[in-house]
Amino acid sequence: MSKSFTIPRADVAGASEADLRAEITNATGNESETDSILRSLERMGTDESIEFYEMILVTSRRAYGGASTNTWRVRADRGEVAEPEIMG
DSSP, X not given: OOOXXXXXXXXXXXXXXXXXXXXXXXXXXXXXXXXXHHHHHHHHOOOTTOOEEEEEEEEOOOSSTTSOSEEEEEEEEOOSOOOOOOOO
């Protein structure tokens, strides 16, 4: 069964598309879910302020057959965000 997982930004930025696809497919077990995650990662980019990407499994019950019951929320984690200094 699939479960939520993370991938460091450096791994996403440095991996070939085939290697990244294989890693995500291994975690999800589903090609269409992998395609969706890869699109999200592409939209987010590989800004160096991102520490890692978190893929969060969201399961739901569908009223009709044939539809996937798994969707993934992809989040870019930037770690601790420094508070702006207040000049006073």
